[in-house]
Amino acid sequence: MTQTKRPLVAQSASISKKQFLPFAAWPAVVLLLLASFFVAVSAHAKQGPNGFSKLVKELTPMVVNISTTQIIKRDKGRQQEMSKFPPGSPFEEFFREFMPRQGQGQGQRQGQPRRPRKATSLGSGFIISPDGYIVTNNHVIMGADEVTVILHNDVNLKAKIVGRDPKTDLALLKVETKKPLPAVRWGDSDASEVGDWIIAIGNPFGLGGTVTTGIISARARVIQAGPYDDFIQTDASINRGNSGGPMFNMKGQVIGINSVILSPSGGNIGIGFAIPSSLAQPVVTQLKKYGHTRRGWLGIHIQEVTPEIAESLGMGRARGAMVASVVEGSPAEKAKLEPGDIILRFGDTEIGKPRKLSRTVAETTVGKKVSLEIWRKGRKKKVKIEIGLMEEAKTAETGDVPLEEESTSEHATVLGLSLASINAETRRKFNLSRDVKGVAIVGVDEDSEAMEKGIRPGDIVVLVGQDHESVSTPADIVAKVEKAEKSGQKFFLLQIARGGGQLLFVTLRMAKEG
Template sequence: MSIRKSSLLLPRTSNWMGVSALGAAMLATTALPSMADEALADLVESVSPSVVTIIAEQKAAPSPAQGQSFDFDGHPFGEFFKRFGGPEGFNMPQRGPAQGLGSGFVLDEAGYVVTNHHVVDNAETVTVRLSDDRTFEAEVVGTDPLTDIAVLKIDAGKGLQAVKLGDSDAIRVGEDVVAIGNPFGLSSTVTTGIVSAKGRNISDGPYAEFIQTDAAINKGNSGGPLFNMDGEVVGVNSAIYSPSGGSVGLGFAVTSNIVEHIAADLQDDGQVSRGWLGVSIQNISPQLAAALGIDASSGALVADVVADSPADGVLEQGDVILSFNGEAVDSSGDLPILVGTTKVGTASNLTILRDGKQETVTLTVGQHQAASAQSDTPVESEAAGTSLGVTVAPLTETVRAETGIAKAVEGVVVTDLQPDSPAARAGLQRGDVIVKLGNQDTFTPEALKAALDSEKTDPALVLINRAGSQIFVAVELV
């Protein structure tokens, strides 16, 4: 890589002193900090005490039993032992507890802290370290995997500084934003950028909406705040797109308007109460608009209505939902967020297009059931001593309606994955439907467990359905 020097060309003049004065003036100007720099430094100084480090510790993994392979990663002779085996009588060390680092911020002075669900998921102990290096063991008040938000509680007494949640709907593409967090454990790291896009859906569920930013976000930034230039949190940094694992300028933050609703719900009773209509919806392509005899291609097309749901008897197949409680529904992705953040039991007005005519209907929002903890089942084989590292739920009519999974698809839907689990390493994602493991159908969680118990091949061949397409993946079980 060549470095090209730039030179400052000044106009010729016979007045040597004039040129020197001009050059000195220009140098003096460039040496002074700009008003924008001062404002940014003031902002960072004011909000940094509210940003915290999250330390999540999982229990120690047991040493491998006889006949099982040992993970030599991190061992000083790991590569040698991988190739030639350990010496006779060599005792494999007990693996230490896994420790994950993330970021978060103080939501209020009572001790509530916001971070990501995936930062504290499956942790046995969670510690919050403040900017002044005080540490406190945290209680996990509640988490919401569908938006990747978690709320913690610490008993710090006095001295906590909270930040204000801003209006993420008001921020515009191109505005400056500031990310503060702990990438790779480097606490209080500040990066700046702009809002690259709004309303992103990165397949993390129908209830999460993201702000895209080019502010550098790396491992350890997860759960940290994304600030606007007024010092308000407009997003919670949650994900990056990176082929290399480092920042490439594609970061994503859950919008603060969603965070505000989820955090308040979790503070109330530790659970998220989501509104639910009971419809399966889809976008309207120009071809569908022509077939329906309508001019616009905006709105959400009702593809199916769940029996005995709030929408049953009110909405019909073929209806186009144009607005919900006065909020425009430009695409099918808008409706789950609008409904999900509506209080259960609320009488709501929907503007719809039916048979070419616009009309208003009213229904009472019900309780979302698709993510019910009672229907979610972790898949683990006690007989084989292996685990896929997934949590699955049966494909009920409610789940199909909420996820858009067609009636012809059979299997169990993945509702959660453990980090670095066999399923996660194989590339499975939330929302995938596991159709077969080996040569056995997996139409229920029990059937998937039975298939895992009897599976003799490693890696196991797993057939999944993702967004309507059937694909095979190989999952290493040991």
């Protein structure tokens, strides 16, 4: 008796999760899956733009190619190399016979100065005003002796560098032209979202105006390129030569400046980064007005608030920017900010991470008075501060050791740290300046958490505990640790001073009992 075969697709519908489909059933199922896939893709495609040609035609004249020339001076020919050896030396004859004849056959005579060589590089930029101001990346024009801007109609114009900002990798150029130039409109990068379509126009590999499209893959990327990292990530094809070119939204507004690619080979792999317009615009405005930036400045060194630090300070969740040190004579010192303070809010801006504070302060007008909300010794507090002009912090110079300092030293070991009081011997051994106060770390247990967190001999413990109390002897630290253990604290907070004036806070887990 023959059995009637059921349709394979119907059979597959009754299969449990633990069963596998019969091999013969795969084609039918694959066809159905492919059909549903194409339906989904077709529906998704309808949501995308119906071509970019009209928008690209409008935007292309606003984008320029940039060519830079750097004059590299050459040393004299091989005579300079041979002059290193005394006359009559066998090495002189050896080099005369076997050293490559650089420049020979090109009118280059031995001993004559070699002609300077020109090195050229290519990049992109875009026009921001009809009178010829152009934005590009700082690395595109860095070290250039000559900068040439090539317009979309192949007109070449010499450009002057108005200003540069290495910290954001931005530069502003100026060209002179009789006719007004088509200029871009800035857009709001903060309003853009992951998944939005973008257009990138640039000069990859010197090919000239090239248009690529993609989406915003991520926002607020930190790639350690600079102190104000806040990149827009895109999958649009961006290659060498695209640097300095604009990233447009679908309204034809610039929301980013293409700057960096992530690639093991140097070519595009679908991971490119653009400086957001919200960061670039204020910088460009300052470069145009002053020729340099005028950033706000508090005069503090900050670090991230880890969950361990937050718990040790009784904060609850980790947030804000921790003050590691305060610069002498700075606005922060005048406002009586202290190491260990956590800045939670700057004006109306909530501070989630240290980079948020750095960028917010930098963009604040110099001289403006701002209210800070800080966490200090277990509670919130308000502090008023006047924004200063950013300047480089000065590091203390190493001084002479005071003659009256005792030569004896007290020692102790706690939390994997070998501690010693500071005396003339420890100052000489670790090259400590005479104004350094605290307790010296003279050894670190290799199996300890302290070693894992980068604490090393020569570091100085300055403050300890939730109340940021100063210490001067190893016994002070041991007593504070014992007190913290009795109160049930899981982590112990230390402020560490390091060579070059660096200060940072570190938490160490309390030793487990038993």
